[in-house]
Amino acid sequence: MADRRDREGIVVRDVTMTYERRGITTTAVDGCDLIVPKGSWASLLGPSGCGKSTLLKILADIVRPTSGIATMDELTPAEARAARIFALVSQQSVMLPWRRLAENVELGLEVAGVSRRERRARAREAIELVGLSGFEKAYPHELSGGMRQRGAIARALTLRPKFLLMDEPFGALDELTRERLNFELIQILEETGATLLLVTHSVSEAVILSDKVAVMSPRPGRIVHVASLPFGHHRTPELRDDPRFVAAERELRHALGSGGAPDAAAPPEPAAPDRALVAG
């Protein structure tokens, strides 16, 4: 039975992703291994273009790896998508501009064929959880970036996902909003018990939101360091003053520095094949 538990949660085994563009073969992800046990929180930390988003997109069944295995509770990404056990939150809070907030939050349930009554109830609950009560009738363009991102998180939560895949969910927000949402997310994760895989290029965000941080280096995208963090799941903003927090940040900065090029020098993440499975 111990063996079975090992395969629960997120398992990424020897995943490689290469693609060709104008005759040049690029390796976005090179032989990555990662295990995120059920109910725990992990981050992929690295500079732009290191393939961390590609890894997340493989799990979300948006792109298929060239080789290797990725599973969530032993389901392939395609099976996991069909079973609706994960939800993806991306950097640009994707909202349909013609839908009011509540309708946007209900979208996933609507697509899943959940009854209107249940949809309403679950959306209301999720909107309350992310602190957007009172804005149900607002259109996305009437909300701030932070509010839209909370809305996107609420939409993900209505599906009660076992796995929350987040691709720089707070990357477009200012520092203060970002930090507040980090701790709000912790409360939500505590309440829902979901497994988190977060992609970020912020060291402190990775430390705040993770039990385990995998540091990636670019070209080819490899996991060069894995840090385990001992903070438990009940975290408050005071955590930042904890000497262990500061030490963890230092450890990760060091791993980033020795692992790859500085952020500014990195080219934008290759986007060509990302929508391969979506188009058509």
Place this chain on the structure above:
Amino acid sequence: MKRITRKLLEGVAGVRAAAAFLLAALLLWQLVTSTGLVKFYVLPAPSTVLEAMARFRGELGEEALATLTVALAGFALGTVAAIAVAMTLTYSRLVRTAVYPLLLALRALPFIAIIPILVVLMGTGYEPRITICAISTFLTTLVNLMRGLRSADGEVEELMHTLNATGMQRLLKVRVYAARPYLLAALRISASSCVIEATVAEWITGDSGLGYLVQISGYTFQIGLMWAAIVVASALTLALVGVITLIEKVAMPWAPQAPGAGAAV
């Protein structure tokens, strides 16, 4: 509806300024023409045009109705056909690759030049006039809709994909809405071009309508009536475009303001 009322009220201030300008222009026009410097058949006085409008209101109304019937019938037929064909082309790659380039090439056709052909085929009744309006509406709307139906961005497509949405759900929950600004932009263009095409077709078929009236009054040297018919035709176009603007506000309550989204003429 409250929102719309407010928007209309906001519009009133702008209307006032425009009305003042128009009035000034009319006064200047009246002055120039009443001095006799300009011959009346070159430019009749506004009062002459108004007089003709009052005297021939029966005829003007009748012919305007004929033009409106043609324009609206062609507009409706063209729009319905464009929606049906756009859906088919969007969902069948085979049909799209086979037919769409041809349809695009058709847009290069000078529509007005084929009216005589249609007259030979269909006679001088409403049929050729409605057909020409329908063809031009169809092509304009089709091209815009094809763009609109594919305008949902990659991130939205990704979202629908991870939500495990079916093709039909993507169509009904995303594409139909994403296409709406494009559709309305096309309708706005078509509404005014339909009146133009109806009027030109009436010159050629010469049997009824405002275009016919312009021509006949020209032949009989009733310059006031000629101008009056043109004024009524413009009013018709403005009214149609106004209706489309109103529909825009009802059909897209989410839009901050009416966007002139990506219209291809």
